[in-house]
Amino acid sequence: MTSLLILVIVALLGIAIWQLTKIFDLTQNVSGNESCDSEIATDKDNNIQGYLMFGFLGFIYALTIFSIVKYGHFPLLANSASEHGKDVDNLMWISLALIFFVQTITQFLLHYFAFANRGRKDKKAFYFSDNEKLEMIWTIIPVIVLSGLILYGLFTWNAIMNVDEEEDVIYVEVYAKQFGWDIRYAGKDNVLGKANVRFIKGVNVTGADMSDPNSQDDILATELRLPVGKKVVMKMRSQDVLHSAYFPHFRAQMNCVPGMVTQFAMTPSVTTTEMREREEIMNRVSRINKVRSERSAELVAKGEEALAPYVFDYVLLCNKICGRSHYNMQMKVVVETEAEFNKWFAAQKTLGQLVADEKAAAEAPAVEEVVAPEQNTQELETVVDTTAVVAQVIK
Template identity: 45%
Template sequence: MVKLIIVVLALAFYAMWQLMNVYNLSRKMKGTLSENSTVKDNELQGKLFVVYFAAFFAFVAWQLIEYGPRLLPESASEHGKITDWLMNLNLIIIAIPFVITHLFLAFFTWKYSGKNGQKAVFYSHNNKLEMIWTIVPAIVLTVIIAYGIKSWNTITALPTEGMQEIELYAQQFNWTARYAGADNKLGPNNYLKIEGANELGILMDSTTSQDDKIVKGEMHIPVGVPVNFKMRSRDVIHSAYMPHFRSQMNCVPGMSTQMHFTPTITTAQMQAKLKNPKFKYVLLCAKICGSSHWNMQMDIVVDTPTDYKKWLAEQKTLAETLLAPAPADSAVVVAAK
């Protein structure tokens, strides 16, 4: 199929080339073929420019209407609204000069197309214009940078109290979430302790570790409560990406990273908004980490504080799983015949 498409395209280009040769030959026979463009050619090119830009802006407008709402899902965190506002501000600031300059380009191409006896003015320098298009962009960029720094400081500032600590542990090709227990402190870890059931290398001789809780497949977080994610990786660089919360942070082997946000919309509320009872927030890996990178994801459920506490209370602690005594082997009695 691909070869057939290539052959068809090649034949189409060849046919166009032959048509151009026939057209030039006919003009040569009529004596109208010239290396220099005519006034008629210039006027045609000017009109075509106007038509092209009209079609171009219509296409851009259609794309914004059709695909604009699909760029990102609705923000479901406090700092997600700040991020979206900053991104939209940048898009508007970029779009205004983009539209104005292209409108001028189309207008000037049509209005001042080449005519006999008309010579273009050579305008070499204007200090006033130089000042305008230097100072105005500098002021705009200063405002964007200042607001960006303010937004970044707001996003990265850790709450002083009431924050839920959760560790995200990345490995090819799954996520593991570890919740701090009643003390709201995650126990220490060491990669040298990774063995058997202790796949996160938790130091179980620490009292802060024994009440931690580990979950896989689906994690829960409370709405309206700041959640701080501490991240590690076992093998390669992964990237924890939660699009609905506008949060992304690399998980790097040998070091710990962190990010935090405050959820604002529960899963049930988002399901009602989208009219999709199967909707769930998702944690993705945004780094190409291997052959099954595409499938490295974890569902996120945003609960009310009451439902979250109930769910968390149902999860087993590490003391109950890793330190629980192994069941005694049952004796096998073989009856002699």
């Protein structure tokens, strides 16, 4: 790959030098210089370039149509799993439609005028310094369109960021570090205790301040479980560098910044089980497993272990390049019914219990296990046997 990149760079440098040489020759325009005269475009050259512009326009349209038909399934523009996700998807569809429409019109006009106004000997370009009507049109229309998009996006953003204090929500802390995630739930008091990186020790992996009463009933977890239909306030922290908590299926993302707490709110709307049963997801899983099956056959033929079948799960990813193992920084997310979530939540030990158990285990005296050497056992058996023989002789 590196060799290919070097070859491409060398080729581009060669082309650049060649073009610079041609430009230098053109600047040395001296009367009677045949080499300079040969570089002047003729009507035939201009006609060819004009038709080539139209040909390139057709190529752009054909490539666009092919890409939409072949690769236009847009996996992150459907099947959102949060209440605000539908608004995000609608906003993306509107933006794509506007971009496609404007791109189609502008590209056509650009290439048409390049063809219609190609150079001719007897034709002179018409020039005017300004046109208030045109300036008004291409200023007002973008302002109206962009204002509509911004307002739509602002309402969606407010739905994600604003949390009413009277709402029934649960608080979850997502703690980022190279290269993984730790989860801390607010306990029965529904208040996350204070935390600081200086308090990280043993089981207290998120650095909760155990002197804060609100920290005692917090719950630590190795996977993120959420109840469907319940608003969740995510509070983000980072232990080391800048990370970004990205929930693609929930259409949510927030930077995790060292030294500060960021947050957003969302309401999961589809359980993991329900999403797995959707036809589009089932087809996608089937395609992935077909590829994995073919790859597994190759691995087994080499004597290696086969790949496990893929099962759909929501995921939490890091969307900032945070180091060498950034690609592996992900966590499984489970969305389930509120009854299932409450059952799981009730079975978890609180952070206070975990810290107490860890402290008790550290203070417990070590029990030494004494095992008699095998040699001593054999010697004991020999002594017993000898005594029995001697006693028999005396008799």
